[in-house]
Amino acid sequence: MEVVELKTKEAMLHVFDLIRELYPDMTLEDYSEQLELMIPHNYTMLSVNDGNKNIGLAGLWIGNKLWCGKYLELDHIVVSKKWRSKGVGTLMINYAKSLAKTKGCSSIGLDSFTHNHDSHRFFYREGFIAKGFHFVYELNSLD
Secondary structure, three states: OEEEEEOOHHHHHOOHHHHHHHOOOOOHHHHHHHHHHHHHHOEEEEEEEEOOEEEEEEEEEEEEEOOOEEEEEEEEEEEOHHHOOOOHHHHHHHHHHHHHHHOOOOEEEEOOOOOOHHHHHHHHHOOOOOOOOOOOOOOOOOO
8 A cells, every 4th residue: 555645636536436425415526616716725635445346535635724834634434335444544544644744734623523533432542532523504504
């Protein structure tokens, strides 16, 4: 297994099948349009490959916030179902930790849905702590 940084839209389009495991209703057109909006804002991806097969990925942002300074944020982390519990996630997290240090970041952050208890256990095992809540106000709700 190897971790590869994906920095171009063309490279990111090749991992669409794995994105669909996380977002089954997303179309290739929607994904392509989102990438167009995200890439100019320091968005890249980490891809874990076994030979020529993509088996894990994570979106990656580097930014700055007043409360923490320069940080690396992991986004939509997904490991192909048949590859879970085989070290793919740990490989990505370790790569991200090394990358964050290289880039001069003070922390790594990520969001995890409240109902995703398996991911919570994994992130705790990898040394992450829950430091707050991520609140969302949905502007497109049907209320």
